[in-house]
Amino acid sequence: MAAAAAMALTAGGLGLTQATATTTAPPHAAAAQAAPDISVEKVQGHLTELQKIAEANGGNRAHGEPGYKASVTYLQEKLEAAGFTTQVQEFTEGGATGYNLVADLPGGDENNVLMAGGHLDSVTEGPGINDNGTGSATLLETALAAADSGYKPTKHLRFAWWGAEELGLVGSTEYVKSLSDDDKSKINSYLNFDMTGSPNPGYFVYDSANEPEGSADVQKTLTGFLDEGGVEAEATDINGRSDHAAFSEAGIPNGGIFxxxxxxxxxxxxxxxxxxxxxxxxxxxxADCDTTENVDEKALDVNADAIAKSVWKLSE
Ligand SMILES: [Zn+2]
Known part of the structure; x- marks a missing residue:
């Protein structure tokens, strides 16, 4: 989550009209494949590794610092080993090279893409384990579960971990800027996960009220699966403080958990x-106390399951 002062974009812009993807269900469509339970221990294992990466690299995983690149390498190796096709997109911010990691699960309709992402960078003050190791690790474990379970979604699944979010949503903005109008029209929806294990947790789902058409379905899906997990979520307006903002500006349906x-x-x-x-x-x-001690296990667990179920539901 970027500081309020770092808000680079105003949410709700509608620069482009989202084309409605027309797909017909394949005649042999199998019964819906259920998302596996996401192991919170595995998510916590990734958080421990991100903490170690920060400790080995001056205490943070910030843009332009070695701990950021080491974080990208950690995720990329796991995703490649699981069968994802990965790309590292480079950009420059403040005189330093930044990196977005984008991972595609082979298969599905590439003209109808479900995308899920979150930022991988921390601030310079600390290791950034809740902000945003939690979203990053949950996305990683969800991606690995999709590959390991042999999930065959109708849509194409793409995951992304953004660089330099904390400096003003730089990586995600660069990514969206790099897409042609045609590429943008192929993204059915974008889900954003930035802080999913706060120690004194709230359960918020991004409010779709001023978002592109289709966002209400994302909000409803996330809220419904949190409800299934036993928590009553509140809608909240993130006000362009995270990486869904560039997608919103491009007219792409979006939502998230916070x-x-x-x-x-x-x-x-x-x-x-x-x-x-x-x-x-x-x-x-x-702050420097944003360590593995700064994560509520129940929130991390409930959100991880709601996130995986939503990714499956919205891509089936
Ligand atoms: Zn932040």
């Missing part, structure tokens, strides 16, 4: 979700 940053949990939210009222959802937001 467990809260520097904002304060209310009394009503504490009653509904547990945790402490009057305290920030993440007291270590953008």
């Amino acid at each position: 467990t809260g940053a520097e904002e304060i949990k209310t009394e009503a939210q504490a009653q509904k979700w547990g945790g402490e009222a009057g305290k920030a959802f993440d007291p270590c937001y953008h």
Whole structure:
């Protein structure tokens, strides 16, 4: 999650009209394939590795620092080994090279793509484990589960980990800018996961009210699977503070899950979700204490399952 001051874009722009992809269900369409349960231990294992990467590289995984590139390498090796086709997109920000990691699961209709992403960079102040190791690790484990389970979605599945989000959504903006209008029209929806395990968690789903047509379906799907996981989510307006913003500007349906940053949990939210009222959802937001200790296991787990189920549902 970028600081409010780093907001580079205003959400809700409709520069392009999203073409409606017309697909017909294959006649042999099998019964829906269910998403596997995502192992929270495996997600936590990736968080431990990201923490080690920060410790070995000056304490952070920030844009332009060696811990960022090492994070990209860690994910890329796992994705390649699982059978993903990966690409590293380079860009320049503040005189340093930045990297987006994009991974495609071979198969599915490449003219009808479901994309899911989150930022992989931390701020320079700390290792960035909740922000955004959590979203990054959950996306990684979801991707690996899709490959390992032999999932054959009707849509094409693409995952992305963005660079330099904390400097103003730079990587995701560069990616969307690199797409032709035709490429953009092939993206059915984009799901964004930035902070999914805040220590005093909230359960928020991005509000689709001012978003491109189709976003309401994403919101409904994420909210429904959180409900199935036992939590009543609230809609929230992220106001262009994360990487869905560039997709929104391009007219692409989008949505996401967020467990809260520097904002304060209310009394009503504490009653509904547990945790402490009057305290920030993440007291270590953008601080050196954003370590593996700064993650709520239940939030990480519930969100990981809702995320995987939504990726399956929206790509089936
Ligand atoms: Zn952040």
